[in-house]
Amino acid sequence: MLRSFVTSALRSVCRQPPAASSLVPLVQRIQRASLVTLARPSLLPTSSLTSPAPLQFFQLPGGLSATGSAPSTRTVTKFSLIKGKRKTVKAVLKRFKRLEWGAWIRTHSGRQKKLFKKSSALRRRLKQHVFTNATQSWLLDKMVTNFWRRPKHYINDPYRPYHSRNEYYATQSKIFKV
Structure with missing residues (x-):
């Protein structure tokens, strides 16, 4: 019926x-x-x-x-209803950290799940962070506002050594440029 x-x-x-x-x-x-x-x-x-x-x-x-x-979906709000400006996707700020030279860094997915099944080498690799590629970095830059793209300076920042990338000319600081 x-x-x-x-x-x-x-x-x-x-x-x-x-x-x-x-x-x-x-x-x-x-x-x-x-x-x-x-x-x-x-x-x-x-x-x-x-x-x-x-x-x-x-x-x-x-x-x-x-x-x-x-x-x-997690998309960018092109125009907010109050001020008419773009809005930041909060999920990006929770999962990623932007370095001063423009790359984004994140942790491995599933790094704390079922560790008893994983080898010690894999557990050691899961503790490390991963850089995003150029396409992902470009997409993440579009998903956040200009405030989050500017360098942030924190006390005792654990990512301090990764903020400078002096081995490449395009990302060298002014001290190292010849």
Whole structure:
């Protein structure tokens, strides 16, 4: 019974491919169709019958669900609602550290999981940090504001030796330039 209802609802909703302007009525029709709930057995308590939850039958193309909400992503807010400026992605600040010469550094993923299975050499490597490549550094620079790109000076910074890169001409400090 329910299966035949679902297939007939899907056929009526998905006959022609939706255009960009007709996507909103399509979502509304799907929401109305998904509000039909299953007939619940009488063994359930009456409190569960008072607030039935809508069923989600399928996922729309493009990541929209039947309720119309998009999946969560970590993207840059191009214009904030209050000041109209770009916003920093906070997940970048939690996971990465920017060095003064422009590279980003991070820890190995899974460095504290199931250590009993890992060899001592692998455990030693997992304690070390990893540099991001040029593409990743460029992407991370776009995800943070200019404030986080400027050098930060902390007391007893454990990354102090990594902030200078004098073996390359482009990143040499003024003292070492010839």
